[in-house]
Amino acid sequence: MEPRTTTRRTFLGLGLGLPLGAALAACGSSGPGTSSGSSAGGSGGGSGAKATYWYLSGQPDEAVRKNTIDAFNKANPNSQIEGTSIQNDAYKTKIKTSIGAGTAPTLVFGWGGGTLRSYVKAGQVDDLTPFFEQNPAIKERLFPSAFGAGTIDGKIYALPIERVQPIVLYYNKKVFEQVGVKPPESWGDIMDLVPKFNAKGIAPFSLGGQSRWTNMMWLEFLFDRIGGPEVFQAIFDGEKDAWNNPAAIDALTKMQELIKADGFIKGFSSITADSNADQALLYTGKAAMMLHGSWSYGIQNNDGGDFVSSGGLGYMNFPVVDGGKGDPGNTVGNPAQYLSIYSQATPEQKEIAKKFFTTGVNTEAAAKEWIAGGSVPIVNGTEGLFAASKDADWLKFVYGIASNAKFFGQSWDQALSPAAAEVLLDNISKLFQLSVSPQQFATNMNAVIGQ
Amino acid sequence: MSALATSASPGTSPRRGGDRALPWLAAPALLVFVGFGVIPLVGVLLLSFTTWDGLGQIIPSGLTSWQAVLADPGLPHALWITFLVMAVSWLFQTPLSILLGVFLAGAQRYRGVLAVVYFIPLLLSSAAIAVTFKALLDPNFGLGAGLGIPLLSQDWLGNGPLAFGTVIFVVSWQYIPFHTLLYQGGVRQIPQSMYEAAELDGAGRVRKFFSITLPQLKYTIITSSTLMVVGSLTFFDLIWVLTAGGPADATRVLAVDMYKRGFQASLMGPASVIAVILVGVGLLLALLLRRIGGGSNSTSQLEGA
Numbered sequence: 001m002e003p004r005t006t007t008r009r010t011f012l013g014l015g016l017g018l019p020l021g022a023a024l025a026a027c028g029s030s031g032p033g034t035s036s037g038s039s040a041g042g043s044g045g046g047s048g049a050k051a052t053y054w055y056l057s058g059q060p061d062e063a064v065r066k067n068t069i070d071a072f073n074k075a076n077p078n079s080q081i082e083g084t085s086i087q088n089d090a091y092k093t094k095i096k097t098s099i100g101a102g103t104a105p106t107l108v109f110g111w112g113g114g115t116l117r118s119y120v121k122a123g124q125v126d127d128l129t130p131f132f133e134q135n136p137a138i139k140e141r142l143f144p145s146a147f148g149a150g151t152i153d154g155k156i157y158a159l160p161i162e163r164v165q166p167i168v169l170y171y172n173k174k175v176f177e178q179v180g181v182k183p184p185e186s187w188g189d190i191m192d193l194v195p196k197f198n199a200k201g202i203a204p205f206s207l208g209g210q211s212r213w214t215n216m217m218w219l220e221f222l223f224d225r226i227g228g229p230e231v232f233q234a235i236f237d238g239e240k241d242a243w244n245n246p247a248a249i250d251a252l253t254k255m256q257e258l259i260k261a262d263g264f265i266k267g268f269s270s271i272t273a274d275s276n277a278d279q280a281l282l283y284t285g286k287a288a289m290m291l292h293g294s295w296s297y298g299i300q301n302n303d304g305g306d307f308v309s310s311g312g313l314g315y316m317n318f319p320v321v322d323g324g325k326g327d328p329g330n331t332v333g334n335p336a337q338y339l340s341i342y343s344q345a346t347p348e349q350k351e352i353a354k355k356f357f358t359t360g361v362n363t364e365a366a367a368k369e370w371i372a373g374g375s376v377p378i379v380n381g382t383e384g385l386f387a388a389s390k391d392a393d394w395l396k397f398v399y400g401i402a403s404n405a406k407f408f409g410q411s412w413d414q415a416l417s418p419a420a421a422e423v424l425l426d427n428i429s430k431l432f433q434l435s436v437s438p439q440q441f442a443t444n445m446n447a448v449i450g451q
Numbered sequence: 452m453s454a455l456a457t458s459a460s461p462g463t464s465p466r467r468g469g470d471r472a473l474p475w476l477a478a479p480a481l482l483v484f485v486g487f488g489v490i491p492l493v494g495v496l497l498l499s500f501t502t503w504d505g506l507g508q509i510i511p512s513g514l515t516s517w518q519a520v521l522a523d524p525g526l527p528h529a530l531w532i533t534f535l536v537m538a539v540s541w542l543f544q545t546p547l548s549i550l551l552g553v554f555l556a557g558a559q560r561y562r563g564v565l566a567v568v569y570f571i572p573l574l575l576s577s578a579a580i581a582v583t584f585k586a587l588l589d590p591n592f593g594l595g596a597g598l599g600i601p602l603l604s605q606d607w608l609g610n611g612p613l614a615f616g617t618v619i620f621v622v623s624w625q626y627i628p629f630h631t632l633l634y635q636g637g638v639r640q641i642p643q644s645m646y647e648a649a650e651l652d653g654a655g656r657v658r659k660f661f662s663i664t665l666p667q668l669k670y671t672i673i674t675s676s677t678l679m680v681v682g683s684l685t686f687f688d689l690i691w692v693l694t695a696g697g698p699a700d701a702t703r704v705l706a707v708d709m710y711k712r713g714f715q716a717s718l719m720g721p722a723s724v725i726a727v728i729l730v731g732v733g734l735l736l737a738l739l740l741r742r743i744g745g746g747s748n749s750t751s752q753l754e755g756a
Contacts, residue, residue: 093714100505118717122507209609210697267590269698270608277592286591418504422716426700433611433699 049348050080051356052105054095057085058276060298060373061162064366072360079352081107081360089211089274096418099124099342106345106353112149112158112338113414114421120152125340126350129155135358142362143378143402146336149410158338161361163294163375164402165334167217170296171289171314172282175202179288183314187225187254187321194263197288203265205258206287208273212425213413215432217291220332220412221318222251228326229407236415238450243442247325252431252438254321259432269433276303283307291318293333294398297374297391315394317401331401332409336378371395376402423448492730499723506717516720526725528700529708533732536619536704537683544623544630544679545672551627552634553664566635573628581692584621608694611701618690618702625689626682630675637671638664677740684733705729 055065062085069083084105086094091109098104099119108125110116119125132139139147142160150158171183179200184190190204197204208214223231227247234242242248258264265287271277279296281287283304290296297315301308320328339361341353367377367385374391376382376398386395402408413421427444430436436444502512520526555566572580587594588607595604607617645663654662687706690696696703696711703711705725713722 096505096717097714118504118506122504124506210695265591267606267609269610270585270588270590270606270614270694277589281591418715418717422711426711429697430699433701435611435699 049346049352050082051107051345051349051352053081053083053107053109054086054091054105055083055109056088056091058088058299060302061295061375064369064373067369068361068363068366071363071365072356075359076352076355079355081352081356087274089272102344104342104344106342106349107356108340108342110158110338110340111334111411111414112336113410114417115414116150116158116338116340117152118418119340120157124343125157126343127155128157128159128341131354131357132156138358138362141379143336143380145402145408146378149335149414150338150340158340159357159361160336160378161339162337163370163377164336164398165294165375166331166398166401166405166408167221167291167293167318167333168315168331168398168401169289169291169318170282170300171316172285172287172312173314174312175285175288176314183316184289184319186319189319190263191258191261193288194258194261198262202285203281203287204262204289205264206278206281206290207264207268208271208278209264209268209429209432210270211273212429213411214273214278214292215428216412216425217293217332218255219251219428220409221291222254222321223248224330224332224407224409225318225321225326225328226251226254226324229330229409232409232412235445235449240449241446242449243445249438249442252441255431256434256438259434269429279303283312294375297394301374301391309390315397327406329401329404330407330409331405332411334411334414335408420448495723495726495730498719499727501720501723503719504717505713505719512720516718516724520721520724520728523721525700525703525708526728529703529705529725530728530732532615532700532702533684533704533706535615536622536686536702537680540619540622540626540683541676541679543619544627545676547623548627548630548675549634549665549668549672551631553638553660555631555635556638569631570628572625575625577625577688578692580621580625581689584617585693588617609698611698614694614698614701618693621693622683622686622689626679630679633671633675634668637668641667673740673743677737680736680740681733684729684736705732 053069055069056062066083066085069081073080095104095108095110096115099108099122104124108119110119116125138159143164146160146164147156150156150160175197176183179196179202181193181196182189184193194204220232227245227250231242231245231247234245265271265281268278271281273292276299278290279292279299280303282290283300297308297313300313304313307313317328317331339357341350345353362377362379364379367379367382370377371382371385371389371391374389374394376395383396383399386392386399389395409415413425416424424445427436427441431438431441498509499516500511500513501509502515503509551569555562555569585608586592590596590604590606590609593604595601605613608614641664645667646659649659649663684704685706686704687710690702690704690707691710694702696707706729709722709725709729712718712725
């Protein structure tokens with residue numbers, strides 16, 4: 001009758017019983033998406049079903065996205081969309097995790113390409129091809145080039161939305177005047193400008209290097225200007241040792257030459273693009289030039305005081321590289337942004353989403369707001385609205401690049417699968433730290449080609 | 452159950468069903484531990500033998516994830532960085548914490564005020580600390596540029612060795628207050644009579660510190676070191692916000708490596724392998740430190756105890 005002996009036995013029994021019970025409990029509470037599928041993305045309470053939509057934060061674009069949702073909600077009191085704003089870099093991780101966990105929003109925002117392909121492979125987004133066949137008018141209203149990155153194996157899985165975003169070379173006209181130099185017309189000019197700016201204590205180029213995709217934009221252009229679009233296409237297609245292409249090695253070498261010549265601002269690898277610090281360097285005159293997405297125009301307009309409105313900001317397409325094969329009109333960036341429908345959303349939520357696709361997004365009102373913010377919407381026939389805008393020159397410039405480009409390359413990290421993109425970004429940051437040589441970079445990348 | 456539990460407190464008669472009630476006392480803790488500790492651990496171990504992109508089907512794939520991770524030169528690098536963070540932060544934090552703890556153990560009133568001030572960093576969240584330091588250390592808009600002191604406007608987070616040092620500094624800034632508190636308590640428990648005896652023998656301040664205070668703090672040092680060493684394995688939030696493991700991979704500790712593989716590259720299998728390694732290393736270190744400590748932590752060297 002010693003109490004201690006029974007204690008140990010009951011304790012063991014407890015130990016064995018508990019995990020089972022807890023495991024069962026865990027299964028019961030954590031699997032809403034897999035079995036029932038009804039509560040997926042169901043953070044919107046209340047009586048009627050609500051579709052959910054996570055959109056990117058950061059003014060002035062955030063306001064356009066919010067207004068679009070608000071306008072739709074106002075017009076459709078019975079089909080509401082609940083919007084949540086999330087920061088860009090954080091969103092990319094959060095959306096993947098929540099799709100895997102069955103808690104994604106009804107409307108899945110993205111950039112198409114490799115990430116969308118991984119959703120499609122996992123059956124997480126709906127095929128919208130029948131929807132577009134029933135509603136041909138929706139497709140006809142938008143830039144044809146915008147559908148490429150939303151189409152996987154001939155089927156459309158995403159609706160292009162928002163605006164076209166080529167990467168352009170910005171420069172600070174006031175700084176150029178101060179130093180007494182002209183904007184570069186070729187890679188040679190760039191290399192000549194670097195010591196001139198450095199001598200005056202101005203960084204030639206601003207760069208938010210910790211974000212890594214900012215560095216990648218440089219390589220996208222250098223690859224294209226030196227070897228043409230075929231070089232990356234071969235990589236994308238998974239051709240063996242495609243990174244060993246002489247044009248690729250040449251581009252990587254030129255990149256490191258610019259870094260070694262102090263072409264970028266001191267401390268670039270600790271600057272993040274999310275905080276817009278790289279853009280602040282340009283409009284405060286601490287840096288003379290910056291390669292950045294067209295969305296940066298709105299940010300500089302918003303944050304830079306009278307920098308843009310007083311004509312301080314200059315812009316051009318990336319200059320030619322002497323002897324390069326690529327067409328100087330080509331560009332890279334985001335042909336559009338994309339919205340897909342989460343396959344585990346409820347039928348009611350999907351109905352709301354489709355209604356939003358038909359009447360809510362890419363509206364005239366939204367197009368006007370994008371134009372007012374300095375962006376070119378992907379809706380056909382908005383050129384007429386440019387003239388009335390105070391940013392008419394800029395809008396015509398972006399429209400010109402987007403419509404004249406023989407090749408509009410998609411951002412590499414978006415085009416590739418997430419796993420390959422991570423290796424790429426990782427190696428790019430090493431390349432920019434000069435801790436790998438161009439050949440080592442190519443070897444590292446060849447190892448994961450076709451993944 | 453709660454009524455039974457209260458009746459089973461020590462001293463009450465075992466006849467009143469104490470032998471049945473006692474194990475149930477551990478149930479809440481056991482439930483939490485199993486639910487949030489053991490089950491995820493088993494899950495991670497199982498996931499490490501699969502291929503999963505976090506989106507679709509989980510496909511069992513045997514040892515492929517293990518082979519991929521073990522063959523990757525990134526693993527020894529991450530292990531090395533983790534070890535460096537552990538060793539350097541221990542070497543930096545321990546002497547400072549002991550000195551501050553001894554200093555704050557004094558009864559003077561100004562030391563009491565200082566103790567409160569020193570404690571503040573521990574109240575802040577790691578992410579807030581990291582964001583603040585990132586802003587202060589920005590070479591173009593930070594403290595150095597603002598005050599016009601060129602010495603302060605280094606490329607703190609953009610240069611490999613400097614970024615590593617900065618991480619150690621910020622980590623220490625956050626955790627030294629906690630360890631100081633431990634040492635302060637430890638010093639206050641040393642019997643005053645020892646110091647009085649030493650003074651009679653003619654020992655000075657330094658001699659008293661090395662001959663009485665330090666040896667008497669032995670178990671506090673072991674406790675504090677265990678917390679530091681095992682805790683440094685889990686540094687993630689601070690490093691992630693501060694450097695994201697960069698520049699390149701200069702501050703990529705195991706925890707950051709795991710996150711990047713799992714949630715950025717969508718390779719849940721290899722990420723789980725790293726997680727299993729992390730757990731293994733943590734357990735091993737905790738065991739090792741207990742060995743070095745020489746038996747149970749509860750033995751006391753205090754007089755009369």
